[in-house]
Amino acid sequence: MKPLPFEKVTIVMGSRSDWSTMSNATRPLEELGISFATAVVSAHRTPQRLVDFASRAHESGTRVIIAGAGGSAHLPGMIAAISPLPVIAVPIESRFMTGMDSLLSIVQMPRGVAVATQAVGVSGAYNAGLMAAQMLSLCDDELQQRLIAWRERQTEQVPITVE
């Protein structure tokens, strides 16, 4: 088995089938020059990998975890139950309930275990990457300046006219 990958931001997902959504989390990270790693980790299908990952991440250089899962989406909450790191969650748009099942599974955490849940689907994944960058910028003034410039570019790209 390949070793678990760790980077400043580590993005995990319950299945390879989540990658088409979760790849969007990498876009703001790439644009802002933040290193990230990706892996498939499932609370249901690979429980031991989940425990290994969540218990080692904070000692392995990771500062923020992004976790995407669909359907019965226990992955983000289980990681948050084990790891001291902030966990940003992405509810994957599921086949049968268009992501409502994923959203409710993820968002309704019991008191004492916190998960930062984003919107369902690709925009949620994108914003998860952005949120991770903003968290890292709290202790990195240079990154904060890059974020400010990035936001100004985004604003400039929104045309004022409707045609």
Ligand SMILES: Nc1c(C(=O)O)ncn1[C@@H]1O[C@H](COP(=O)(O)O)[C@@H](O)[C@H]1O
């Ligand atoms: N929600 C979870 C977990 C988990 O929470 O640990 N592990 C896999 N899955 C989800 O099952 C869905 C279907 O997976 P498959 O496409 O592999 O059948 C995926 O969206 C995955 O996130």
